[in-house]
Amino acid sequence: xxxxxxxxxxxxxxxxxxxxxxxxxxxxxxxxxxxxxxxxxxxxxxxxxxxxxxxxxxxxxxxxxxxxxxxxxxxxxxxxxxxxxxxxxxxxxxxxxxxxxxxxxxxxxxxxxxxxxxxxxxxxxxxxxxxxxxxxxxxxxxxxxxxxxxxxxxxxxxxxxxxxxxxxxxxxxxxxxxxxxxxxxxxxxxxxxxxxxxxxxxxxxxxxxxxxxxxxxxxxxxxxxxxxxxxxxxxxxxxxxxxxxxxxxxxxxxxxxxxxxxxxxxxxxxxxxxxxxxxxxxxxxxxxxxxxxxxxxxxxxxxxxxxxxxxxxxxxxxxxxxxxxxxxx
Numbered sequence: 348x349x350x351x352x353x354x355x356x357x358x359x360x361x362x363x364x365x366x367x368x369x370x371x372x373x374x375x376x377x378x379x380x381x382x383x384x385x386x387x388x389x390x391x392x393x394x395x396x397x398x399x400x401x402x403x404x405x406x407x408x409x410x411x412x413x414x415x416x417x418x419x420x421x422x423x424x425x426x427x428x429x430x431x432x433x434x435x436x437x438x439x440x441x442x443x444x445x446x447x448x449x450x451x452x453x454x455x456x457x458x459x460x461x462x463x464x465x466x467x468x469x470x471x472x473x474x475x476x477x478x479x480x481x482x483x484x485x486x487x488x489x490x491x492x493x494x495x496x497x498x499x500x501x502x503x504x505x506x507x508x509x510x511x512x513x514x515x516x517x518x519x520x521x522x523x524x525x526x527x528x529x530x531x532x533x534x535x536x537x538x539x540x541x542x543x544x545x546x547x548x549x550x551x552x553x554x555x556x557x558x559x560x561x562x563x564x565x566x567x568x569x570x571x572x573x574x575x576x577x578x579x580x581x582x583x584x585x586x587x588x589x590x591x592x593x594x595x596x597x598x599x600x601x602x603x604x605x606x607x608x609x610x611x612x613x614x615x616x617x618x619x620x621x622x623x624x625x626x627x628x629x630x631x632x633x634x635x636x637x638x639x640x641x642x643x644x645x646x647x648x649x650x651x652x653x654x655x656x657x658x659x660x661x662x663x664x665x666x667x668x669x670x671x672x673x674x675x676x
Contacts, residue, residue: 354392358401365408365532369462369564373534375401376561383426383462386453387469405464406621411566414438420572422530425464427563429518430455432463439637442570444579444598448521450486451583454590464565467529467545470619471512472592473502476534483509483553492656498655501594505658506619508550511656513617517583519546520598523624524576524640529568531559542568546621574600580673583616584665593617597669606636613670615649618662625649628670642674 357380362368372379378400382388385404391397405411411426414435421437429449432438438446452458452466471477471484473492481487492499493511502511522529522542529545531538540558547558559565580599585591598618602609609633613625631645649670650663 354389355395355398357392357399359404360401361404361407363407363409365410365564365566368403368405368408369532369534369562371401371403372564373562375399375403379403379561381405381564383465384428384460385465386457386458386461387465391470394477394479396477405564406462410462411464417569420570420575420589421473422567422569423463424567426462429461429463429466430457435457441575442525444524444574444581444600445518445521445570447579447581448517448583448596448598450673451581451596452517463518463568466516467522467568468559468565469515470556471510472515473510473512474498476512483549484512486554495657497656498658500658501592501617502656502659503620504618504653504659505548505623506548506656508548508553508619508620510549510553510620512549512620514546514556514619514621515615516622517593517596520596520614520622521581522568522570522616523622524579524598524600524612525570526612528569528571529565530569531563532566533560533563537566539569541621543624548620553605574602577602582669582672584669595665597666597667597673598622599673601632605611608632609634609635612647613673615669618666625670627651627667632674639673639675642671645674646671 360371380399380402405426412424415422432449433446475491476482476484482491492502503513516653527542529540578601583593583596593616601611611629613628615623627648635641646667651665
């Protein structure tokens with residue numbers, strides 16, 4: 348019987364060139380675990396819930412870190428720490444929505460070493476899945492969180508298909524709101540994926556939270572100038588201010604035409620298996636001003652189509668109230 352007092356045997360690779368990291372990712376495929384800060388990784392290994400053959404540590408690849416100007420906005424390397432994002436002058440002046448979201452991740456100690464790529468790519472937090480049960484997400488044929496006696500207070504009210512786990516990433520909602528593009532690399536080349544398409548629902552990828560395939564690595568995120576300096580709103584509701592994952596969160600980007608909203612992106616976290624755009628709210632607020640009256644008029648649209656579980660009905664009024672608060676400015 349394996350001892351749970353020590354880490355399992357696993358190969359550790361620490362490449363300093365991206366090409367070497369990509370070759371290792373291709374070599375190991377599903378058996379390779381790509382990590383940045385490693386804040387989520389070691390819990391999986393300690394609990395024996397995941398058993399990779401090799402860990403590929405990307406923090407030594409200099410080209411994957413840093414915040415750079417592009418012809419149309421900025422590019423953030425995947426191993427850039429959340430602390431670097433929070434403190435970056437350019438992000439705070441033009442893309443403060445991301446800085447706000449990054450500032451609500453976990454605790455200061457975790458933000459110091461946790462990376463953007465790691466936060467965006469982290470796995471589901473459902474405790475049934477994390478304790479190693481053979482649920483749908485783990486390749487089994489049952490969702491333990493979707494039953495009459497299940498504890499599902501933190502789970503999805505939208506977009507569930509067999510699995511009802513939610514996306515745990517705080518920065519993911521901001522990336523979808525900012526129309527970011529994910530840069531994904533492999534030994535065969537590079538592809539660009541819209542943030543909205545990067546995150547995967549269980550209807551298409553039941554065992555993974557993103558559309559990354561074996562052998563692929565998220566190398567950077569690009570944010571367009573389109574939303575630079577626009578009006579933003581971010582709020583995260585959690586049981587505690589530190590460490591906890593969102594019960595419900597909202598990231599909003601609004602382009603104003605005078606006092607009226609010309610275009611907007613309303614994205615909720617904690618309510619679906621991936622960041623959830625409130626498209627009906629976006630349509631309803633177009634041409635409207637920020638006011639209590641308009642906030643009350645559009646807020647009920649936020650919870651349209653939801654299917655709450657036994658213990659998470661409270662998420663519906665939370666979604667509505669976060670839209671209200673965003674619309675009140």
